[in-house]
Amino acid sequence: MKIKTKLTLGVGLLFFLIVLLVALGVRQVHVISNDTKNILVANYNSLDYSRNMLKELDKIETENQSFQKFNGFLKLQLQNITEIGEKELTQSLVDDVANYQNQPDNKTAAIHIRKDLNDIMKLNMDAIQRKSVVASKTAQGAILWISITGATCFIIAFTLLVNLPSSIADPIKDLTESIRQIAAKNYHQRVHFENHNEFGDLAKSFNTMAEKLQEYNDSNLAKLMTEKKRIETLINNMHDPVIGLDDKNNILLINEEALKISGLNAGEVIGKPAQEVALSNDLLRSLLQHLVNDEFNKNHETLKIYADKKESYFEKQLVPIGVIPTGEKEKKQIGSFIILRNVTAYKELDDAKTNFIATVSHEFKTPIASMKMSLQLLENEGIGKLNSEQKGLIHSIYDDADRLLKTTGELLNITQVESGKTRMHIELCEIGEIVKHSVESTKNLAEQNNIALQVHIEENLPQINADSEKTAWVISNLISNAIRYSYENSSVAIKAKKVDRTVKVSVIDNGLGISSQYKDRIFDKYFRVPGTEKEGTGLGLAISKEFIEAQGGTISVESELGSGSTFTISFKSST
Numbered sequence: 001m002k003i004k005t006k007l008t009l010g011v012g013l014l015f016f017l018i019v020l021l022v023a024l025g026v027r028q029v030h031v032i033s034n035d036t037k038n039i040l041v042a043n044y045n046s047l048d049y050s051r052n053m054l055k056e057l058d059k060i061e062t063e064n065q066s067f068q069k070f071n072g073f074l075k076l077q078l079q080n081i082t083e084i085g086e087k088e089l090t091q092s093l094v095d096d097v098a099n100y101q102n103q104p105d106n107k108t109a110a111i112h113i114r115k116d117l118n119d120i121m122k123l124n125m126d127a128i129q130r131k132s133v134v135a136s137k138t139a140q141g142a143i144l145w146i147s148i149t150g151a152t153c154f155i156i157a158f159t160l161l162v163n164l165p166s167s168i169a170d171p172i173k174d175l176t177e178s179i180r181q182i183a184a185k186n187y188h189q190r191v192h193f194e195n196h197n198e199f200g201d202l203a204k205s206f207n208t209m210a211e212k213l214q215e216y217n218d219s220n221l222a223k224l225m226t227e228k229k230r231i232e233t234l235i236n237n238m239h240d241p242v243i244g245l246d247d248k249n250n251i252l253l254i255n256e257e258a259l260k261i262s263g264l265n266a267g268e269v270i271g272k273p274a275q276e277v278a279l280s281n282d283l284l285r286s287l288l289q290h291l292v293n294d295e296f297n298k299n300h301e302t303l304k305i306y307a308d309k310k311e312s313y314f315e316k317q318l319v320p321i322g323v324i325p326t327g328e329k330e331k332k333q334i335g336s337f338i339i340l341r342n343v344t345a346y347k348e349l350d351d352a353k354t355n356f357i358a359t360v361s362h363e364f365k366t367p368i369a370s371m372k373m374s375l376q377l378l379e380n381e382g383i384g385k386l387n388s389e390q391k392g393l394i395h396s397i398y399d400d401a402d403r404l405l406k407t408t409g410e411l412l413n414i415t416q417v418e419s420g421k422t423r424m425h426i427e428l429c430e431i432g433e434i435v436k437h438s439v440e441s442t443k444n445l446a447e448q449n450n451i452a453l454q455v456h457i458e459e460n461l462p463q464i465n466a467d468s469e470k471t472a473w474v475i476s477n478l479i480s481n482a483i484r485y486s487y488e489n490s491s492v493a494i495k496a497k498k499v500d501r502t503v504k505v506s507v508i509d510n511g512l513g514i515s516s517q518y519k520d521r522i523f524d525k526y527f528r529v530p531g532t533e534k535e536g537t538g539l540g541l542a543i544s545k546e547f548i549e550a551q552g553g554t555i556s557v558e559s560e561l562g563s564g565s566t567f568t569i570s571f572k573s574s575t
Contacts, residue, residue, distance in 0.1 A: 010160045017153040024149055031138050043124040043131070046086070049077040050121045057113060067101070077120070083127045089119050175206065182210060241314070241340040243287065247333055249274045258340070261305055261314075287316065287338050302343065314340040371401050424550055428574060429468040431503050432457045435496050438475035442483065451483050452491040461496060462573040464503050466551050471569075474544040474555075475505060478567045481540065482509035485565075498573060506568045514559040522557065544569075 056070040074097065081087045093116035100109035174191060181189035189210060191203040232253065235242050241258035245251060251269050259266060262283045269277050278285040286303060303314050317339045322331040375398050378386065386394065439455055446453050475494075482492040486509045493508040514522060514529060521527050525542040548555045548569050559565035 007164070010164050014153075014157060014160065017149075017156060021146070021149050021153055025142075025146055029142070032135060032142060043082070043128045045080050046077060046082070046124040047121055047128075049073045049080065050117045050124075053077075054114065054117055057110065057117075070097075083123055086120060086123055089116055089123060092116050093120065171203075175202065178206065178210075182213065188214060240342060243274075243284075243338040244335065245274055245338070246335045249288075251277065252335065261340075287340075303340070305340075310344075312342060312344040315343045316340055368401055368404050372398070375401065424467045424470070426465050426467055426551060428463045429466055429471075430461070431464050431466075431471075431496055431505065431571070432461055434466075434468055434472045435475060435494060435505060438472050438479060439494060441472075441476050442479045445480060446483050446492070449483055449486070450488045451486055453479070454491050454493045456493065456495045456497075458497040461498055461503060462575045464571040465574060466553070466571055467547070470547045471551070474547050474569060475507070477540045477544055478507040478569075482507050482511070482565070482567075485509060485511040487511065501573050502570050503573050504568055504570045506566055508564065508566045510564040513561045513563050513565055514557070515561045519557060519559060523555070 053070050053073045056067075056073065060067050060070065074094070077090055078094075081090055093113065096109055096112040096116055100106065100113060103109060178189045178191045191206050235244075235253060236255045238255060239257060241261055242253075242255045243251065243258050244253040250271060250273050252271075254262075254264065254266060254269060258264075262281060264277070264281060264284070274284065274288050278288050283305065303316055305312055305314055319337040319339060320333060321335045321337065322333050324331050375394055378394055379391075435455065435457055439453055443453065479492065479494060486492055490510050492510075493506075495504075495506045495508070497504060518529050522529070523541050523545045524538075526538040527542075528538040545555050551571070553569055553571045555567065555569045557565060557567050
């Protein structure tokens with residue numbers, strides 16, 4: 001039987017029994033009420049009239065009005081004849097009353113009246129007793145029928161209460177438990193409902209789904225295990241240390257290289273929380289700093305680790321792993337990989353390059369200085385006069401020597417930055433004075449290129465903590481770049497102002513601008529925008545960035561191709 005049909009029949013039957021019980025009760029109460037009313041209206045009134053007539057009969061001899069009252073009750077009795085024989089007795093009473101009125105002194109007539117009243121009272125008393133028995137039987141019958149009907153309703157309702165909820169709830173409970181088992185990947189779970197109802201149909205569909213899931217799981221499990229072993233073997237054969245974490249930062253895997261440099265044992269760490277292992281391992285604690293600082297996007301951090309019997313350098317890279325679950329739209333984080341790339345060889349080559357450049361640059365400074373001194377002597381007419389062509393050649397050599405000296409200075413600066421030997425003299429200084437000094441040092445270059453320098457320094461700027469010499473070098477470099485890349489007869493704006501608790505210096509040109517694809521690379525060492533015809537080493541902006549950030553400041557650029565560029569350095573104000 002269908003569940004809907006079962007519910008309809010059960011509820012309908014209860015409704016019918018309730019209506020039947022109410023109807024039966026109302027009928028029985030109505031019958032009892034009629035019997036009681038019959039006793040009160042018919043017999044009780046006759047008794048009352050007879051009793052009052054006896055009282056008035058006793059008063060007739062002393063009170064003249066008593067006979068009138070007696071006749072009033074007699075008329076009422078004549079209108080309330082309800083029992084068999086009561087009419088004859090009442091007529092006899094009327095006759096005896098008439099005789100008594102004609103012969104007031106006749107005592108026998110009074111006795112007959114009393115006898116007639118007693119007979120009427122006895123007749124009604126017998127009727128009351130008889131009707132009481134009938135009413136009692138009616139009440140007992142009502143109680144019996146109501147009891148039988150109520151008991152039947154109770155039994156049926158109790159049967160429905162016991163069976164109906166369980167017949168619906170138990171299959172749902174079994175189905176819910178089966179769904180939990182399936183969710184826990186127990187695909188052998190089945191549901192067995194023998195009834196041919198909605199639950200039976202649902203069980204068939206559920207079992208079909210479970211069978212397909214089991215078939216899919218069985219057919220792919222071996223393949224998945226093989227792939228898992230293959231991935232583990234691949235990771236273990238990698239030359240870079242790798243640590244795999246799940247979404248709760250438990251260690252899922254750690255390859256041989258990672259075990260070697262960390263001194264850990266795979267059996268001791270697999271499956272354990274990374275934070276717990278990091279408490280007793282300095283290297284792992286350093287690798288897991290992102291878990292505390294929430295630095296998921298901080299990649300390529302270089303670490304110095306003692307490995308292969310020497311100090312080695314590793315570049316840490318955190319690779320988050322996210323998937324989009326079936327039926328959902330948002331990516332869910334399920335874990336991450338920490339990969340350490342051994343960059344020791346590159347670091348050694350970079351150090352060798354830095355040392356070479358530093359040595360060569362330092363050695364270049366002495367001959368260049370000698371060349372400039374010789375050029376100054378040649379320009380001295382005391383040694384001899386030069387013709388115009390010779391003066392032109394000397395001027396060209398002078399420019400080349402200045403260019404070489406500037407390049408040598410930039411190379412020395414970048415080697416100091418790379419080797420960490422840059423010394424900063426941080427002190428309170430006036431940013432306005434630094435800007436003015438930088439503008440003054442680039443004024444000749446601006447005049448040579450017909451560029452107007454527009455200086456806007458906000459009044460009462462707060463002091464900043466900075467290295468005034470290196471900051472002036474950075475601003476001068478930015479102004480020089482702006483002059484070189486600006487069109488002739490244009491202008492370069494230098495602005496210094498306070499924004500909130502920050503002092504900003506901006507250098508704004510109206511030149512060609514920088515394409516968006518190169519904006520993120522212009523601060524890289526030796527990088528120059530492709531296609532540029534201007535001279536340069538590609539080191540100036542890289543050095544500027546290192547100098548500013550070493551002082552706790554920031555440098556940024558805003559530019560669009562064809563709309564010029566704006567370079568801005570920012571320092572926190574001292575007030």
